[in-house]
Amino acid sequence: MVVAWLLTSALVHYRRLAAGMIGNVGKNALLEKMFTVSSLLIWNVDDKGNLTAIEGPLEEKDGVSAADLVGRSLDIVETINPVFCDMLKRAQQGELFDDFCAIGHRYYHHHFFPQQHRKSGKTGFQCISVDITNEQELRATSELSQQVISQTTEAIVILDRQRVVTSVNSAFSQLTDYTWEKMVGSRRGFEVIGQPTFSLYRTILNGLKRTGSWNGEVSLRRSTGELFAANFTVSVIKNNAGLISNYVIFFSDLSHMQRTHEELRYLANHDNLTDLPNRRLFLDRLEQGVKRAQRSKSQLAIFFIDLDNFKLINDVHGHYVGDELLKEIGRRLLLAVRQSDTVARLAGDEFTIITENITDTMEVNSIARKIMTCFEAPFVIFGESIDMSASVGIGVYPDDGEDLTSLLKGADEAMYKAKAEGRNGFYSLSEGKIGHLPESMFFPSELRLALKRGQMELVYQSLHDLRSGRVIGCEGLLRWNHHCRGIIPPADFMTLSEGAGITAAIGQWTLNEACQQLKAWRAQRVDLDYVSINIANSQINDPGYPEMVIDALAKYNLHPSSLMLEIAEGVLLKNMTQACQLMRHLSATGVRFSVDEFGSSLADYSYVRDIPADTLKIDQRLLMRARTGREDAALIRALVGIGDILQKNVVAVGVERPRQEELMQELGCQLAQGFLYAKPMTAELFSKTYTRPANPH
Structure with missing residues (x-):
């Protein structure tokens, strides 16, 4: 840098000499010496634009040397560098300037000024040309270093x-909230x-003295006072004399790494489809459970569950449906057992x-039956009803095995025994065949008789306003009180009723x-705004159904707003045109409508804007998953947001725990x-x- 400054000063002086037409370069011995030492190039051009002399170490290019250029016109310089050639031609026009460009592999600062020939007097x-290649490389390296420092995440x-402190980068400010100006x-x-201590400082200084650097995990403090774990490195920089000129501190936030490590550990131990523990975590928990049972001299049971003919589901419906079915089975199994139990895939x-x-x-038998009840009701996947059964093998510690290997082998063998016995059942090696659940098979004639014999009944579940605590309505749920099988939910017989052509009769009875019950309750001071019932696919397409509804309301002297008709989202989407016609017809009279299982499909939810339903009932499976699944909680929040925007009531269905109620309130759901x-x-x-108590008078 000092040499460049001296050269520039000399050039300024030389220009003054040239401008005043005083002497020539040869008379200035000091300048000649500097030109020789400093790798300068001197280009002399006469009044006709010919190169008369080139002094200095000009790098050859394509076999062209300085000697080849002398005596030629400026156009020859085009072969060296077109940009420099243009500069020379500008100077020929009398322009006095300086500029930069490369000649060969070197980078120069070019200074142009007029020169009068001493003998001829022609100008x-x-x-x-001052070689500044090293300075340019140093500047480029410095700029690159600054970019790297400013853009690194450390x-x-x-x-x-x-x-x-002489400098901090943007990552420092982002991690600590301390600004560049403050530091x-x-x-x-x-x-x-x-949390500085004398011991920590001494450790750092000793490390710097011994090796010139120190690295370790320390607790750092943000400007707000918040502490965070960091990987902290200090290094010393020494000058040519071996003395310390600078200290450089590097650190990175370990909390992000720790979270990433936790996420990776979770992924390593959980099934990525169902989010259940995988084989690795299952075996670890089983091993720990057996050890606890050994210490406490208690019993432990494992249940191996293998789905019957699952391959057929994938072949018929596709793997995407199969995957969703596996997720739903996992959810049902979770609900069937205690929270302390492990359900794994x-x-x-x-x-x-x-x-x-x-x-x-x-107790083992009771748990096995609970597991089997998970498969009693069909699984509704993307609007399709799918029947599924399972074969369950049971292993009990210590009866079926006193160590991990024998227990697993026993449960696996029992599962294959259950399959051999006809599937859809459970088996224990120590107890033999425990139970078998028969297929849900009913005959149309049996269903018709059930209606005539009064075996159909409605049970009612209350609907609560979370803000006031008031019961504002209830849902009437259809049940078949079978003389042999007991209570049967509609999912087990409504498909049969559709095929038998008696859905309309069941629907009329339900309505x-x-x-009738709502009228009776009001006479008994049961304060409800409405009662809701579900309507089936065939009722939506029945042109006589609206009249049936109006007649029933008139018969029991009920205002139309006292009745809410619920349509499952999957049914609605399959029958959108007919459903909208029905809803517009009856909502004009005051009848309420709700979309049941809202959020269960992959639909474009803009359809909600176009239907006259005033209530959206969120699919209860979303609520089950929202406890552990951030995506499901976010989806519920979005669905509630849709309801708010469209001014529709949103109901959380399947609330079983106080935490679920709190979660739904946090997500904006009020019913x-x-x-x-x-x-x-x-x-x-x-x-x-x-029933409300009577007012005393």
Whole structure:
């Protein structure tokens, strides 16, 4: 840099000499010496634009040397560098300037000024080119270093030998909230250490003395006072004399790495489809469970669950439906057991359950039956009803094995025994065949008789306003009280009723029963705004259904707003045109409509804007998953947002725990229905539970 400054000063002086027409270059011995030492190039051009002399180490290019250029016109310079050739031609026109460009592999600062020939008196010009290649490379390296420092995600602090901060990068400011202005010029470089101790400082200084650097995990402090774990490195920079010139601090936030590590550990131990524990975590928990059972001398049971003919589901419906079915099976299994139990997916269509602290065989049998009930109702996947069964093998510690290997082998063998016995059942090696659940098979004639014999009944589940706590309505749920099988939900027989052509009759009975009951409740001071019932696919397409509804309301002297008709989202989307016609017809009279299982499909939810439904009932499966699934909680929030924007009531269905209620309120849902408030109950019990006391007079 000093040499460049001296050269520039000399050039200024030389220009003054040339401008005053005083002497020539040859007379200035000092300048000639500097030109020789400093790798300058001197280009002399006469008044006709010919190169008369080139002094200095000109790099050859394509075999062309300085000697080849002398005596030629300026056009020859085009072969060296077209840009420099243009500069020379500008100077020939009398322009006095300086500029930069490369000649060969070197980079020059070119200075142009006029020159008068001493003998002829004619004026040409001269160019002195100063080689600044090293300075340019240094500048480029410095700029690159600055870019790297500014763009790296690791925080960097640079201090001078007195430990005064001279620079910080943007990553430092982002991690600590300390600004560049606040840090530079201060002695706060080491003050970001959140919990400094004399021992820590001594350790760092000893490391710097021994090796010139120190690295470790320390607690750092943001400007707000918040502490965070960081990987902290300090290094010293020494000058040519071996003395410390700078300290450089690097650190990165380990909290992000720790979270990433936790996420990776979670992924390594959980099935990515169902989010259940995978084989690795299952085996670990089973091993720990067996050890606890050994210490406490208690029993432990494992259940191997293999889905029957699952391959057929994938072949017929596709793998996407199969995957969704596996997810739903996992959710049902979770609901069937205790929170302390482990439900895992080993692979493919194989699930397992671990239950600890088992008291006796009766409890094992009870759990097995709960598992089997998960498969009683069809699975509705993307609007399709799919029947599924499972074969379950049971292994009990210590009866079926006193170590991990024998217990697993016993449960697996029992599962294959269950399959060999006809599937859709459960088996224990120590107990033999425990139970078998027959297929849900009914005949149309049996269903018709059920309607005539009064075996159909409605049970009612209350609907609560979370803001006021008031019961604003209830849903009438259809049940078949079978003389042999007991209570059968509609999912097990409504498909049969559609095929038998008796859905309309069942629907009419349900409508009249609900209206009659609401009238009776109001006479008993049960304060409800409305009662809701579900309507089936065939009722939507029945042109006589609107008249049936109007007649029932008139018969029991009910205002149309006292009745809400619920349409499942999957049914609605399949029958959008007919459903909208029905809804517009009846909503004009005041009848309410709701979309049941809202959010269960992959639909474009803009359809909600175009239908006259005033209530959206969120699919209860979303609520089940929202406890652990951030995506499902976000989806519920979005669905509630849709309801708010369109001014529709949104109901959380399936609320079973206080935490779920809190979650739904946090997500903006103000209406709820579920076991937390009341299970479905008979009309008589509903009346006893919700009758208002008479006003004393």
